[in-house]
Every structure is written in C-alpha cells, then in structure tokens.
C-alpha cells in the first residue's frame with residue numbers, strides 16, 4: 001500500500017521494549033503523516049533514543065508493531081528498513097575521518113547506487129557522483145570545506161557532514177537524533193537552516209529528537225512527548241506548549257522556550 005496524504009507513512013501500535021524489568025518504551029502508539037516533521041521530546045531517560053532504535057530496527061520490540069506505509073516491518077532488520085527508505089543518523093560513527101568531506105559524501109552516493117567502492121570499474125560514474133556530492137554539500141552549507149579531511153572539521157561541521165551522508169542515501173524518512181547535540185551556540189542556526197531547507201523541499205518525512213524547544217516549536221508539524229517510556233501527549237506545537245501535563249513532565253523540568 002502506498003502512503004497518500006491521508007495515510008500515515010509510519011505507524012506504531014503498542015510498541016514496547018523491556019530491559020530487565022524496566023519498560024524503556026511502554027505501549028507507545030502514534031502515527032507520522034508523510035512529508036511532515038514530527039519531533040519527539042521528553043526528559044532525559046524518557047525513551048526517545050530507544051524509540052528511534054525500535055523504528056530503525058536496531059532493537060526488536062518485546063511487544064507491539066511498527067508499520068511502514070501500512071506494511072508490518074516489525075520483524076525486518078535495520079538494513080532491510082534502510083532499503084525501504086528509512087534513514088537514520090548515527091552521531092558521527094559513519095564518517096571516515098581521514099577522507100575528505102567530498103569523498104565521504106561521494107562514497108555514500110556510490111553505496112546507494114550499488115557501485116561499491118571500486119572507483120576504477122565505475123570510472124564513468126565517478127564525476128557524476130562527485131557533482132552530486134558537491135550539490136549535497138551546498139544544501140548542508142558545507143561546500144566551502146569540500147576538500148578538508150573530515151577529522152579537521154569542527155564538531156558542528158561534522159554533524160553537517162553526517163547529515164550530508166544521510167541525504168546522499170536519499171531516504172524517504174529521516175530520523176535525526178539530536179542534530180545540535182554538543183554544538184556551540186553559534187553553530188546551531190546553521191543546522192536549523194538546513195532542517196528548514198530539507199523540510200521546504202517537501203519530499204521527506206522527518207522524525208527529530210531535539211532538546212532545543214524554540215527550534216522544535218517553529219519547525220515541527222507535530223510533537224510527541226515521552227515520559228518514562230510512555231507517550232503522554234502527541235499534538236500540534238501550540239497545544240503541546242500549553243499542555244499542563246507536558247509542562248509538569250518536561251518544560252518545568254529544565255527545557256525552556258528561549
């Protein structure tokens with residue numbers, strides 16, 4: 001079944017995972033509509049990253065189901081889900097530090113196209129991949145650093161590169177786990193601009209875990225709130241911001257709208 005604007009692209013039903021006796025994600029049911037941006041918020045330890053791991057297939061749930069375009073993908077591996085269009089950022093673990101910025105993105109394009117890493121066999125495709133890589137670097141505002149080895153980038157630039165690598169894989173759905181984590185204040189607006197650009201392209205569904213409330217309020221079409229593994233709210237940003245329950249669980253507990 002294909003997703004239309006009336007059908008969710010992702011749906012989870014009673015999704016649960018237990019570690020020992022503790023339910024890190026506890027009977028969560030929610031839907032994500034295609035081409036929208038949904039943020040997942042919640043206090044530390046609420047289960048946000050675990051929820052992402054369940055969606056992308058890194059973890060298998062102890063209960064419940066995950067659907068992609070109406071198809072039950074609960075038992076599919078992470079690589080299978082990736083092939084179906086789910087793209088997940090991995091907090092810098094997928095960057096080759098000694099390769100240049102452009103090479104990092106080009107390799108992701110080659111992987112997507114199934115060219116492998118044999119440059120010579122696919123020599124004719126090589127410059128097309130480079131052109132595409134450069135174009136993606138422009139989209140994430142990193143084109144000026146295309147010739148830098150990845151390990152010489154600042155932390156914020158590496159997060160941009162990570163996003164470029166993810167974009168190069170052309171996923172239909174992007175899972176972004178705290179793209180501004182560990183960044184200096186000056187680096188945050190660039191990431192915000194990149195997210196706005198990706199969103200305005202209108203061809204991606206985005207799930208975002210992020211702690212910066214101001215950023216989430218302006219970017220999100222909807223916000224889901226987790227607390228102790230449970231979904232306590234899922235609505236439009238303004239409703240979430242006004243919710244007493246959310247304020248008590250989260251906003252009052254540290255995060256402020258700046």
Ligand SMILES: Nc1ncnc2c1ncn2[C@@H]1O[C@H](COP(=O)(O)OP(=O)(O)OP(=O)(O)O)[C@@H](O)[C@H]1O
Pocket residue numbers: 019024042043044045046047048049050051
């Ligand atoms: N592999 C694991 N084994 C045991 N417990 C785990 C595992 N992964 C997560 N947990 C526990 O599940 C709970 C949720 O953790 P998770 O990292 O998903 O929270 P989070 O909302 O992403 O937190 P933060 O905002 O601090 O990143 C925590 O109590 C954590 O200790």
